[in-house]
Amino acid sequence: MPHLTVHARETDLTGREPALIEALTDAVVDVYGEWAREIAVVLLIGVPEGRWGIGGKLAEAPAPRVTFGIRAAVFDRPDATDVLSRLTTTVTDAIASVLGAQMRPGVTVEFVGSPDGRTGVGGALVAH
Template identity: 50%
Template sequence: MRTPEALSCHDGDSSDRCRGGEPAEDAAPVVTLSMREAALGEPGASERLIAAVTDAVAGVLGESVRERVAVLLVGMPPGRSGVGGEVS
Protein backbone atom coordinates (compact mmCIF):
# COMPACT_ATOMS: atom_id res chain seq x y z
CA MET A 1 0.00 0.00 0.00
CA ARG A 2 1.29 3.46 -0.83
CA THR A 3 1.89 5.92 1.93
CA PRO A 4 0.03 9.25 1.88
CA GLU A 5 3.38 10.97 1.31
CA ALA A 6 3.93 8.97 -1.89
CA LEU A 7 0.51 9.99 -3.17
CA SER A 8 0.83 13.71 -2.53
CA CYS A 9 2.84 15.35 -5.30
CA HIS A 10 2.44 19.08 -5.81
CA ASP A 11 3.17 21.35 -8.77
CA GLY A 12 6.81 22.27 -8.67
CA ASP A 13 7.72 19.24 -6.51
CA SER A 14 10.92 17.92 -8.09
CA SER A 15 11.52 14.99 -5.73
CA ASP A 16 12.07 11.56 -7.28
CA ARG A 17 8.65 10.33 -6.17
CA CYS A 18 6.97 13.03 -8.26
CA ARG A 19 8.90 12.67 -11.50
CA GLY A 20 6.30 10.53 -13.23
CA GLY A 21 7.45 9.05 -16.51
CA GLU A 22 10.62 11.10 -16.81
CA PRO A 23 13.75 8.99 -17.19
CA ALA A 24 16.04 9.07 -14.18
CA GLU A 25 19.64 10.15 -14.58
CA ASP A 26 21.01 7.18 -12.62
CA ALA A 27 20.53 3.53 -13.54
CA ALA A 28 18.07 1.76 -11.28
CA PRO A 29 18.00 -1.83 -12.50
CA VAL A 30 15.07 -4.11 -11.68
CA VAL A 31 15.60 -7.85 -12.14
CA THR A 32 12.65 -10.26 -11.89
CA LEU A 33 13.26 -13.98 -11.45
CA SER A 34 10.32 -16.32 -11.85
CA MET A 35 10.73 -19.89 -10.67
CA ARG A 36 8.85 -22.70 -9.06
CA GLU A 37 7.75 -21.79 -5.56
CA ALA A 38 9.40 -24.88 -4.05
CA ALA A 39 12.84 -23.62 -5.08
CA LEU A 40 12.36 -20.54 -2.92
CA GLY A 41 11.46 -22.70 0.08
CA GLU A 42 15.05 -23.83 0.60
CA PRO A 43 16.53 -22.16 3.69
CA GLY A 44 18.40 -19.02 2.67
CA ALA A 45 17.60 -19.40 -1.04
CA SER A 46 15.95 -16.00 -1.39
CA GLU A 47 18.75 -14.21 0.39
CA ARG A 48 21.44 -15.95 -1.67
CA LEU A 49 19.65 -15.29 -4.96
CA ILE A 50 19.13 -11.62 -4.19
CA ALA A 51 22.76 -11.19 -3.14
CA ALA A 52 24.11 -13.08 -6.18
CA VAL A 53 21.95 -11.20 -8.70
CA THR A 54 22.85 -7.87 -7.08
CA ASP A 55 26.54 -8.80 -7.29
CA ALA A 56 26.16 -9.73 -10.98
CA VAL A 57 24.40 -6.49 -11.90
CA ALA A 58 26.92 -4.39 -9.98
CA GLY A 59 29.74 -6.32 -11.66
CA VAL A 60 28.41 -5.39 -15.10
CA LEU A 61 27.02 -1.89 -14.52
CA GLY A 62 29.43 -0.79 -11.80
CA GLU A 63 29.42 -0.58 -8.03
CA SER A 64 27.65 2.77 -8.13
CA VAL A 65 24.33 1.02 -8.95
CA ARG A 66 24.55 -1.64 -6.21
CA GLU A 67 22.35 0.13 -3.68
CA ARG A 68 19.66 0.78 -6.31
CA VAL A 69 19.42 -2.77 -7.71
CA ALA A 70 15.96 -4.22 -7.05
CA VAL A 71 15.56 -8.00 -7.27
CA LEU A 72 12.05 -9.44 -7.37
CA LEU A 73 11.56 -13.16 -6.75
CA VAL A 74 8.29 -14.58 -8.07
CA GLY A 75 7.34 -18.07 -6.92
CA MET A 76 4.99 -20.01 -9.16
CA PRO A 77 2.79 -22.51 -7.30
CA PRO A 78 2.34 -26.05 -8.67
CA GLY A 79 -0.04 -26.14 -11.62
CA ARG A 80 0.56 -22.50 -12.58
CA SER A 81 3.50 -23.06 -14.92
CA GLY A 82 4.47 -25.42 -17.69
CA VAL A 83 7.29 -26.62 -19.88
CA GLY A 84 6.94 -27.73 -23.50
CA GLY A 85 3.19 -27.13 -23.48
CA GLU A 86 2.61 -29.32 -20.42
CA VAL A 87 1.45 -28.04 -17.03
CA SER A 88 4.04 -28.86 -14.42
Protein backbone atom coordinates in the same frame (compact mmCIF):
# COMPACT_ATOMS: atom_id res chain seq x y z
CA MET B 1 13.13 -23.14 -13.40
CA PRO B 2 14.85 -19.89 -12.47
CA HIS B 3 13.75 -17.07 -14.78
CA LEU B 4 15.33 -13.64 -14.46
CA THR B 5 13.82 -10.65 -16.22
CA VAL B 6 16.05 -7.61 -15.96
CA HIS B 7 14.80 -4.13 -16.76
CA ALA B 8 17.66 -1.69 -17.26
CA ARG B 9 18.36 1.42 -19.27
CA GLU B 10 19.07 0.53 -22.88
CA THR B 11 22.28 2.56 -22.74
CA ASP B 12 23.50 0.50 -19.76
CA LEU B 13 22.87 -2.79 -21.56
CA THR B 14 24.15 -2.04 -25.05
CA GLY B 15 27.25 -4.11 -25.77
CA ARG B 16 27.17 -5.81 -22.38
CA GLU B 17 24.37 -8.28 -23.02
CA PRO B 18 26.47 -11.47 -23.34
CA ALA B 19 28.53 -10.65 -20.24
CA LEU B 20 25.44 -9.86 -18.16
CA ILE B 21 23.62 -13.03 -19.25
CA GLU B 22 26.68 -15.09 -18.36
CA ALA B 23 27.18 -13.36 -15.00
CA LEU B 24 23.51 -13.74 -14.01
CA THR B 25 23.50 -17.41 -15.00
CA ASP B 26 26.66 -17.93 -12.94
CA ALA B 27 24.93 -16.19 -10.00
CA VAL B 28 22.08 -18.70 -10.14
CA VAL B 29 24.53 -21.60 -10.40
CA ASP B 30 26.51 -20.28 -7.39
CA VAL B 31 23.41 -20.76 -5.22
CA TYR B 32 21.58 -23.70 -6.81
CA GLY B 33 24.47 -25.69 -8.22
CA GLU B 34 25.67 -26.60 -11.70
CA TRP B 35 22.42 -28.47 -12.52
CA ALA B 36 20.64 -25.10 -12.82
CA ARG B 37 22.88 -23.75 -15.61
CA GLU B 38 20.95 -25.38 -18.47
CA ILE B 39 17.53 -24.26 -17.20
CA ALA B 40 18.36 -20.71 -16.08
CA VAL B 41 16.62 -18.19 -18.33
CA VAL B 42 17.73 -14.55 -18.51
CA LEU B 43 15.67 -11.94 -20.35
CA LEU B 44 17.16 -8.45 -20.70
CA ILE B 45 14.73 -5.63 -21.39
CA GLY B 46 16.27 -2.31 -22.33
CA VAL B 47 14.26 0.75 -21.39
CA PRO B 48 14.87 3.82 -23.58
CA GLU B 49 15.74 7.15 -21.99
CA GLY B 50 12.68 9.03 -20.78
CA ARG B 51 10.60 5.89 -20.18
CA TRP B 52 11.45 5.13 -16.56
CA GLY B 53 9.90 7.02 -13.69
CA ILE B 54 10.30 6.95 -9.94
CA GLY B 55 8.10 8.95 -7.60
CA GLY B 56 6.16 10.54 -10.43
CA LYS B 57 9.26 11.94 -12.11
CA LEU B 58 11.64 10.76 -14.80
CA ALA B 59 14.44 8.72 -13.29
CA GLU B 60 17.87 10.15 -14.02
CA ALA B 61 19.94 6.95 -13.71
CA PRO B 62 17.83 4.09 -12.35
CA ALA B 63 19.53 0.89 -11.30
CA PRO B 64 18.32 -2.36 -12.86
CA ARG B 65 15.23 -4.10 -11.56
CA VAL B 66 15.15 -7.91 -11.56
CA THR B 67 12.05 -10.07 -11.40
CA PHE B 68 13.22 -13.52 -10.39
CA GLY B 69 10.72 -16.27 -11.10
CA ILE B 70 11.17 -19.38 -8.96
CA ARG B 71 9.13 -22.31 -7.72
CA ALA B 72 6.83 -21.19 -4.90
CA ALA B 73 7.96 -24.15 -2.79
CA VAL B 74 11.24 -22.31 -2.16
CA PHE B 75 9.37 -19.89 0.13
CA ASP B 76 8.31 -22.78 2.40
CA ARG B 77 11.76 -24.26 2.88
CA PRO B 78 13.34 -23.91 6.34
CA ASP B 79 16.35 -22.23 4.68
CA ALA B 80 14.24 -19.91 2.48
CA THR B 81 15.63 -16.71 3.99
CA ASP B 82 19.19 -17.91 3.41
CA VAL B 83 18.50 -19.03 -0.18
CA LEU B 84 16.72 -15.79 -1.11
CA SER B 85 19.41 -13.70 0.57
CA ARG B 86 22.16 -15.54 -1.31
CA LEU B 87 20.31 -15.15 -4.61
CA THR B 88 19.83 -11.43 -3.95
CA THR B 89 23.52 -11.01 -3.21
CA THR B 90 24.81 -13.01 -6.17
CA VAL B 91 22.43 -11.35 -8.64
CA THR B 92 23.33 -7.88 -7.35
CA ASP B 93 27.04 -8.74 -7.51
CA ALA B 94 26.62 -9.96 -11.11
CA ILE B 95 24.93 -6.74 -12.19
CA ALA B 96 27.50 -4.57 -10.44
CA SER B 97 30.38 -6.54 -11.96
CA VAL B 98 29.09 -5.97 -15.50
CA LEU B 99 27.29 -2.62 -15.35
CA GLY B 100 29.38 -0.93 -12.67
CA ALA B 101 29.57 -0.65 -8.88
CA GLN B 102 27.48 2.54 -8.95
CA MET B 103 24.46 0.34 -9.73
CA ARG B 104 24.74 -1.78 -6.57
CA PRO B 105 22.84 0.45 -4.08
CA GLY B 106 19.72 0.66 -6.25
CA VAL B 107 19.47 -2.86 -7.71
CA THR B 108 16.07 -4.35 -6.85
CA VAL B 109 15.41 -8.09 -6.88
CA GLU B 110 11.81 -9.27 -6.55
CA PHE B 111 11.06 -12.97 -6.14
CA VAL B 112 7.88 -14.28 -7.74
CA GLY B 113 6.88 -17.84 -6.91
CA SER B 114 5.07 -20.13 -9.31
CA PRO B 115 3.11 -22.95 -7.62
CA ASP B 116 3.54 -26.47 -8.95
CA GLY B 117 1.47 -27.07 -12.07
CA ARG B 118 1.25 -23.36 -12.94
CA THR B 119 3.96 -23.25 -15.57
CA GLY B 120 3.61 -24.38 -19.16
CA VAL B 121 6.36 -25.14 -21.64
CA GLY B 122 5.86 -26.10 -25.27
CA GLY B 123 2.10 -26.01 -24.92
CA ALA B 124 1.88 -28.34 -21.91
CA LEU B 125 1.76 -27.85 -18.16
CA VAL B 126 4.94 -28.82 -16.40
CA ALA B 127 4.60 -30.91 -13.25
CA HIS B 128 7.43 -30.03 -10.89
